[in-house]
Amino acid sequence: MGTLRLILAIAVVIFHSSSIFGIESVGGQIAVQAFYIISGFYMALILNEKYIGLNNSYKLFITNRFLRLYPIYWTVLIITILSSTVSLLLTNGENSGALYSYLKYYDSLSLGSFIFIIVTNIIIFFQDVVLFLGIDTTSGHLFFTSNFGNTNPPLYSFYFVPQAWTIGVELTFYLIAPFIARRRLKIIFLLIFLSLLLRLILIQNGLKYDPWSYRFFPTEMVFFLLGIVSYKIYNKMRAAKINKLFLNIIFIVILSFTLLYNFITIPGKYFLFFLLFFLCLPFIFILTKKWKFDTYIGEWSYPIYISHLLLLRILHILKIPDIGGLGLSLTIVSILFSIVLNELLTKRIERIRQKRVRPIVT
Numbered sequence: 001m002g003t004l005r006l007i008l009a010i011a012v013v014i015f016h017s018s019s020i021f022g023i024e025s026v027g028g029q030i031a032v033q034a035f036y037i038i039s040g041f042y043m044a045l046i047l048n049e050k051y052i053g054l055n056n057s058y059k060l061f062i063t064n065r066f067l068r069l070y071p072i073y074w075t076v077l078i079i080t081i082l083s084s085t086v087s088l089l090l091t092n093g094e095n096s097g098a099l100y101s102y103l104k105y106y107d108s109l110s111l112g113s114f115i116f117i118i119v120t121n122i123i124i125f126f127q128d129v130v131l132f133l134g135i136d137t138t139s140g141h142l143f144f145t146s147n148f149g150n151t152n153p154p155l156y157s158f159y160f161v162p163q164a165w166t167i168g169v170e171l172t173f174y175l176i177a178p179f180i181a182r183r184r185l186k187i188i189f190l191l192i193f194l195s196l197l198l199r200l201i202l203i204q205n206g207l208k209y210d211p212w213s214y215r216f217f218p219t220e221m222v223f224f225l226l227g228i229v230s231y232k233i234y235n236k237m238r239a240a241k242i243n244k245l246f247l248n249i250i251f252i253v254i255l256s257f258t259l260l261y262n263f264i265t266i267p268g269k270y271f272l273f274f275l276l277f278f279l280c281l282p283f284i285f286i287l288t289k290k291w292k293f294d295t296y297i298g299e300w301s302y303p304i305y306i307s308h309l310l311l312l313r314i315l316h317i318l319k320i321p322d323i324g325g326l327g328l329s330l331t332i333v334s335i336l337f338s339i340v341l342n343e344l345l346t347k348r349i350e351r352i353r354q355k356r357v358r359p360i361v362t
Contacts, residue, residue, distance in 0.1 A: 001284055002040060002291070002298020007033050007258055009301035010331055012163070018327040026261040027236045029214050032166050032225045033223045034258075037278050039170060040227020041234075041285070048235070051178075052101035058178055064353050065174045069167060069302075071349050072341060073124060076307045080160045083310070087317050092321065097313055101157040110140030117158045120168075127168035130155045135292040148211060163309055165215065172217050173224045181228055188228055195222040226278040234282030247287040250280045256319040299346060311337060 010032040014020060015028035026034070051061045084097030096103050103267055109117070113135060120126045133142045134151030156162050180191065199219040202212050214220070257264070259274060266272070288294045311333050315326075322329045 001281070001288055002296065002301075004255065004258070004284065004286070005035070005038060005301040006299045006304075007255065009304040011258070012305055013295040013331050013334055014327045016163075016309060017312060017330045018325050020325065020327045020331065023259060024262040026258055030245060030261070030270070032214075033220070033274070034277055035166070036169070036173075036220060036223035037230065037274070037281065039220075040181075040224035041281055042227075042230045043174070043224075043331055044179045044228040044231035047178055047181040048231070050357065053360065055360070060356060061178055062174060064356060065171075066352050067349055069124070069171070071345055072303050073087070073161065073164060073167065073306055074122075075341065075345060076303075076310055077121065077160050080310045082311075083317070084160075086253075095317060097317070098160045101153055105135070105137065105153055108135065108137040108140055116142065117155075121158075121160055121189040124164055124167050125171055127159060127165040128215055129168070129171070130159065130180060131165060131215045135361070139340065146207065146212075147209065161306060161309070164306065167306070169217050169220060171334045172218055173221065177224075180225075181231075185232060187231065188225055188232075192222055192225045192229075195219055195225065208320050223274075226243075226274070227281070230281040233279075237282060238286065242283070242286065245285070247283050250283045251287055254284060255316065256278050299342050300335060300338040301340040303346070304334045307337055307341070308334045 007025065007162055011025035011031040012028050014023075014025055015031070025031070041271065042308070047061065051057070084099045085217065088096045088099060088103075096308075105127075108266065116126075120130065131148050132144055132146075133155050134145040135141075136143055142155070145151055156165070159165075162236050180188065195218060199222070202208065202219065207213075212219070254277060257276065261269070261273065286314065308330060312326075312330055313335065320329070323332075
């Protein structure tokens with residue numbers, strides 16, 4: 001599913017820059033929620049097939065997930081701080097990049113608020129919670145808000161890698177995944193029902209806008225759960241002989257729907273997309289799980305996602321001209337940067353991660 005993951009990462013890049021040759025793909029929100037489904041599928045897969053027997057350790061699972069996410073994130077975080085500092089010095093304070101809110105509002109933060117912001121910048125956890133908080137510039141304290149768009153300054157402006165709030169959601173799912181991924185379908189469907197019911201209750205109470213519609217973990221959990229259901233479908237049909245032409249058609253349909261989403265004008269396409277996505281995921285996995293190049297390019301998706309806003313800021317600072325539009329330029333730069341990160345960092349970390357897991361005896 002590497003190609004699909006790559007396209008979804010590029011969809012987020014496009015969302016934060018511009019279309020590529022008129023193609024906008026599925027946009028940021030749908031791309032992130034589709035990633036949640038894939039995450040649910042993969043976590044159910046490894047928890048049921050890798051972290052079993054001698055590897056059935058909560059600590060091993062969690063620390064291996066941390067090793068997967070944090071080295072890349074911390075690298076991007078450090079580069080963001082350094083590049084913003086350099087920009088601040090070279091422009092005599094005119095362009096402070098990610099340091100802007102700190103320089104403007106440093107005297108409006110209480111010690112507790114400052115510590116909370118710094119700690120969450122480091123550990124990623126609770127960055128999704130930030131979208132439900134504001135700052136009282138009079139007292140410097142944080143307060144809960146139903147609409148972060150009405151707060152000034154918005155708390156997320158203090159985050160060096162603002163898109164990492166989705167990783168905060170992922171990490172929350174990782175913490176509970178071992179307790180639900182191995183459950184029977186009736187339990188998973190009950191949790192899906194409860195998540196959807198909560199979403200409906202929020203909508204009926206007027207909370208149908210961002211962040212409630214997009215960033216609230218209890219309601220977003222439905223996507224992770226759909227991924228788990230998708231894995232269980234795969235597990236039931238994995239031994240079946242499925243026509244390869246049929247698998248390729250499904251793959252092409254989902255890729256086309258993802259890429260051309262903005263051009264499709266049918267009622268309920270949002271719901272149709274996710275229905276097809278989670279139902280077709282098992283077939284796509286069967287088709288692509290042995291494709292080495294597909295796996296290779298899929299590894300680009302996380303560094304692309306976590307670094308593209310940093311690279312966008314650098315492109316603006318250096319005033320590099322757009323080649324074929326900002327979306328295309330940023331995508332190319334993000335892919336190249338992710339390849340470098342993977343070669344220099346991810347592969348080394350991956351060897352460490354795999355050594356920690358004992359071979360499964362069948």
